[in-house]
Amino acid sequence: MRILILGGDGYLGWPTAMRFSQQGHEVTVVDNFSRRRWHLAQSTDSLTPILPLEDRIEAWEEVSGKRVEARIGSIEDAEFLDEVVAETLPETIIHYGEQPSAPYSMRSRQAAVETQQTNVIGTLNLLFSMQSYVPDAHLIKLGTMGEYGTPNIDIEEGYIEIEHNGRKDTLPFPKLPGSLYHCSKVHDSTNIHFATRIWGLRATDLNQGVVYGIETDETALDPRLATRFDYDETFGTVLNRFCVQAVVGHPLTVYGGGGQTRGYLNIRDTLRCVELATLNPADRGEFRVFNQFTEQFTVSELADLVAEAAGRVGFDVTIESFPNPRVELEQHYYNASNQKLLDLGLEPHYLGEELVHSMLKEIDRYRERVIFRAITPKTKWNPGELEGGALSVARET
């Protein structure tokens, strides 16, 4: 199959490229290196040393005997994107090519505008390229569970049947995104859903939980194939950050009460989910939504798990509550469905001490590279006067 991977130099994009290449697909990756540039701009870096894209690709060819193609450019550039799509004629497009950080989007007006510009206009451009050149291709777009927020009802997969005044319809599940990044993902969903309804494109939205893990079958083949691993307050997700903190003796930074519940999954399961979506494409005109996570945890549960697992192998770990820089509920109902990927055959790698131990071991190899300055949160959701109080007011509507 011809597969185009947007954001193919990233944490998930690069392992995804190797996975499909390994299986014999024709893989082209697109990237404009924005993640590497954002790190440069804030003087941070991946914990794992990662090679330049061309060197990674050469190493992969050496190890696997298989070639991944690369096209360098921005998907906001319509001419570039048209050219790539017209020349590679992908049957599946896997779209990781977005600004993926909530704290980044809340850092400043400039960063917020950049996030919505990059994500919304990039994806809109992509929909037009698909309509023009590959209207039958299957778009797999990485979404986020954060689109839903924390409603007081069970979260379904993309749609909900609503009975109202004696009539019924199945409609998009209401969204309460928790950052301007999350808003941009809701915008994407709205635009993609439109393109499926009006142009008959086929799309799968993978509303992903928080990903953790450092290794996949392919990255483990050779140190030169490592994927990036972020632990900084901007691009690091919570479990990855906790593991780094445990290794370097920094207190685990729980934001506020720690009761925030979210869905989580192993990076290995991300790859499998994308694979399952690829093998079972959406129909023409269908906007299919899968909730992509395997387990739910509170932040405190994760901190306890890491502290205990790390203690067992000799790390001295403390947990510290930091003032929550975000505006979010710290105690709330949360119950989200994740049945559809299980139905397609997903066999989850559940989180346990063994996984934490293997992450700690890998992180320990690179402990000299940890930049302490990058660990604690600086970006506040609400720099203004109503700090902390806004959310509860708003939920009264």
Added chain:
Amino acid sequence: MRILILGGDGYLGWPTAMRFSQQGHEVTVVDNFSRRRWHLAQSTDSLTPILPLEDRIEAWEEVSGKRVEARIGSIEDAEFLDEVVAETLPETIIHYGEQPSAPYSMRSRQAAVETQQTNVIGTLNLLFSMQSYVPDAHLIKLGTMGEYGTPNIDIEEGYIEIEHNGRKDTLPFPKLPGSLYHCSKVHDSTNIHFATRIWGLRATDLNQGVVYGIETDETALDPRLATRFDYDETFGTVLNRFCVQAVVGHPLTVYGGGGQTRGYLNIRDTLRCVELATLNPADRGEFRVFNQFTEQFTVSELADLVAEAAGRVGFDVTIESFPNPRVELEQHYYNASNQKLLDLGLEPHYLGEELVHSMLKEIDRYRERVIFRAITPKTKWNPGELEGGALSVARET
């Protein structure tokens, strides 16, 4: 009260500016003349001759003795907008400053990107300016009933209480926008709702139906105070277009079956609704949604009404069904609530023959200015192979 009107040179913006000025408020209008430029680009024009903004403002001062201030620039320009907001310190901001045409947004990729860029980034910039300089100000944003689409259940005003698996929550009403313009308005709603929840801003979203009419109390005072009146396929709304067609002897252009039902209101009621929202501001942290229309009609009902009323005063009118350029349901359930503005005191001007007669009379004064080329639809929603068939597929999800 200090009132800032974004898009204050437009069809609704200019009469709104005069109305508030008449009542003694300090009014500043912001415009970048994009509507005038879009007309230039397509060689069309307002039916009514309209003066340059500075001349309108002078005429208004001559007629009323009151001064409206103008600031020329784009709200996508953060520096410009900050300056305007910081210097005028508005208590109410009325936001008409968007690309408002669904057909325009569906014309090409470039126009779609421009629409989402203008609307989403402009409004996002505005939210940041408010947060920085006037966090207590009240944002009144003109939305559209088109955000909801045509669901098979009653449409509520912004939110719906959902009972699901034994739990309840009141959540944003699900959206099924029917063009990339309508998508951009959904994006705006999502961003504004976020800013009220997280920053505690106050906002009212006026989900407006289709506006008709040519005259308000203030435009009637002097021909130099006329507001623009569009009848072309891009910027003309359906009833206004039908009236022009009736006057010039063009068949009334009903798209497809004509069973499309929407909410409508008189331009005089638009002004009154905006006034009611201004006088009764949203609370801090509140994102309040009003459905702003007074009556529901099918397109065929409107065509029949115009044909009959026009016939009665001597125009010879025919109705012709054109192939529908849009992808939309032509027969569907539609029942939307509009109670909240009535509760605040709105007394609707209902549509009747008298109103149609007065529009026909006004249009007849300018019949020599009608550009025939601009009347019939050219912009197709789905230029591709699945023409017309995409929507029904998508509704199966």
